[in-house]
Amino acid sequence: MLKDKRIAILIGPQFHDEEATLPKEYLQKLGAQVDWVGLDRSTLTGKYNRVTLTPDKTIDQVRASDYDGLIIPGGGAPERIRVNETALALVIAFWQTGRPVGAICHGAQVLISAGLLEGVTTTCYVGIRDDVKLAGAHYVDQEVCVDGPYISSRKPEDLPAFNKAFSEAVAGLHLRTEVADLDPLASLQLAISREKGAMEFYRSAAAVMKQEKIRNKFSYFSAIEQGHFDQLFELYVKLSGGREPAVIVSAQEIGSHQVSPDLSSEEAIRLAMQAEEKAYQYYRQAALKARHPKAKEMFEYLAAEEIEHKRLLSVDRSTAAGGQGHFQWATHWDVPPGMEDLW
Template structure:
């Protein structure tokens, strides 16, 4: 992949406490290395705390609070998983309005593991082919998605993956999808 493949692209990463650390750090690193500018957007002020497989981990600085974040300032959205993170985000109206704005504007979105819980709440799952952590299969099907068990699925501007082991495929497909997002920033 070209190092400047995503040059000039602004990517929002929507998180709160309890995101799976590797599902944020590895995709963010890949996006940054491809030239994107990534920003952690959160309803929390200052810092968010990661979950590392079975226990709480380190904190990360919040770049933009959800109250200050505007979807029109970003070209694409990434949704890391972890059980706590999307479960908390999906009951916060501002977080759901922020995520929904990307789908409404036709901007690309990437969600891994439990991240599709957030997508369900935006109403953007119906008619999309998707994957996720296996426990979300019924939730996604009930929300109108065609759930499949594959490492990375791309459909109608959305990349989804199942788990941390899928991160290489998730990164590859996310960068490929996001590379077509230039100029979409102000579409919201």
């Protein structure tokens, strides 16, 4: 199930014994290569003195692109990790890939310090519930919570549910299956149609929004989706030998058929978040299927962009003037010579 997948588990002094070891054992049984990544090479003892281990790698030896998934266990380690700038930079870089990130128990503290939880739905250890709320997250009390690529759990007793959800996210098992039945150009054509529909939805919704900040937010997203459309269109023409794609917009799929002067900002945001989640799943699945490195990079970029849009939509103040999120994306993909298809 996870053959050829690489997972990093970020650990530090006083890591939670079971939360660091049981996910590794579970993922290895599924075929993944799993590394404990430490702040340094020091031998570490778990919070309850049940486990002693030495990190396989250190934070200055790895890059986000080295791994297909990242897990941050709880215990006392997150308090040490969250004040280490190199560790935070690694977590932020990984978050930007759109690949699965898991946080168990106190692990969410690292994401708080990295500034990544605003607008995200998460669970965590009950003792830091108020901390994640103050960071702008939507807290839920359940054994495992999946919000796009982010998977979280509350405590060691939740590990069976966490391990299952995280492994399925890495493998892409929870995603919709429409990409699997499409050839590369058909998949790209569907992506182009989705971007066109999203652009039209945001533009028409912006026109009927009464609140200026929501109107600005939607206008901004419309421009971003236009950029995606233009770039994907150009790529299709190059890969097809000059043919242009057939752009078919499904109003039902995008939600634009529900846009009217009576549409409330709350309902508009709900529809938009729903569409962004669907777009994320589509691009994430395409990234998992892509074999060409540039194609994989392109689809991961789009997947992470869509999940960032979803996050921003849940935070009114994030784009009050049409501003951007917490990181800036590249604006163009180079199509390398010899790239004849996406898969």
